[in-house]
Amino acid sequence: MLGRVAVVGTGLIGASAGLAARRAGAGRVSGWDPDGDVLRVAAERGAVEAAGTLAEAVAGADLVVVAAPVAELPATVRGVLDAASQGCAVTDVGSTKSAVCAAAGGDGRFIGGHPICGAETRGPERASAELFEGATWFLTPAAGTGPGLLRRVHGFVTALGARPVAIDPDAHDRLVALTSHLPHVLANVLLNQAGASRIDGHDPLQAAGGSLRDMTRVAGANPRIWVDIFLDNREALAAALGDQRRRLEQVEAALAAGDAGFLARWIAEAAGNRRRLLATAYDDPGALQRLRVHLPDRPGVLAGIFQALGAERINVEDFEMEHLSTDRGGTLTILVAGEREAGRAANLLEAQGYGVVVAPVIDE
């Protein structure tokens, strides 16, 4: 039983938490956001019941979820702890944990939190009750955390479909510097580098293939969130960037020396690491096959393909649609488990007149 929940900051993550809490049977979900329009939309979407003030939202709650931008979290969490009852658990969803945990000053009611999921968008318009399904959700219990309150936050995270993982706040910040903040920095660097270049009159962005698109999905993500995250985690991020620079220098040196052996070993090491990365999302990543299908830009084409695969009971593990232009159509990438299934899917789509390229996701 989730009891009464309050959400402070009803943007993308806060409103998603509200929707998911309601779906999981929370008694009542009240919400507050300093932006009246955001709060109104969150309420219209059924994520929260709008409260007039932070104190009104928090009054009578068993659990408060603070979902404000990282720079606002220390002061907001302190304000929530002042307003909340002695038996109320308080958590947050911020992308960094050290500063907000320090600001809570050892108050046993606060347990930091961070769901590892999201979208390159913001605001309650895009909120979804399913956002947290299957996601890792870090929690930072401390020595003074009350066991009953930890059980409440743990139960809340589980009820939203996520997997709670306990971690020390500083370790959390070093870990996400590597897994999330560094990739976001590099996505912006890659696009700005290609975007600022002209090669013999050509704009590289007009001629980019799948690798640039795949590596820059998160470029340009919500600056209201990401400026705060980069600055708040600047130490761990600087260390990660320093290590990155040394690794790039190794590649530069191998290129200068024509060291094919180094390059082959380096690629093989990355293939092994990619297998371990995918193993967290797929049961047998080695069996995954990637089908690339070029599609015309016409309504119903995608539905037709999925219906045909569904009728043959071919399970689509994952897919992505890359739209090129109205004239050039787009590329559909489908992941299917097993060579036999991939072959069946390719035959089916070729019989419908599509060109299909099949390749293993991990090329041994």
Ligand SMILES: NC(=O)C1=CN([C@@H]2O[C@H](COP(=O)(O)OP(=O)(O)OC[C@H]3O[C@@H](n4cnc5c(N)ncnc54)[C@H](O)[C@@H]3O)[C@@H](O)[C@H]2O)C=CC1
């Ligand atoms: N977007 C994502 O993919 C993820 C974001 N996070 C974290 O979740 C938090 C919220 O991010 P989003 O929902 O994506 O951003 P958002 O921009 O959609 O929502 C943030 C909301 O916080 C409100 N806000 C600003 N100052 C506030 C204050 N002092 N008190 C209460 N609310 C305040 C804003 O008006 C806005 O509605 C951030 O700390 C972010 O680091 C965590 C995991 C994933």
Ligand SMILES: O=C(O)C(=O)Cc1ccc(O)cc1
């Ligand atoms: O995986 C990523 O880096 C994302 O882009 C989604 C995301 C964004 C912010 C977080 O704090 C956690 C996950």
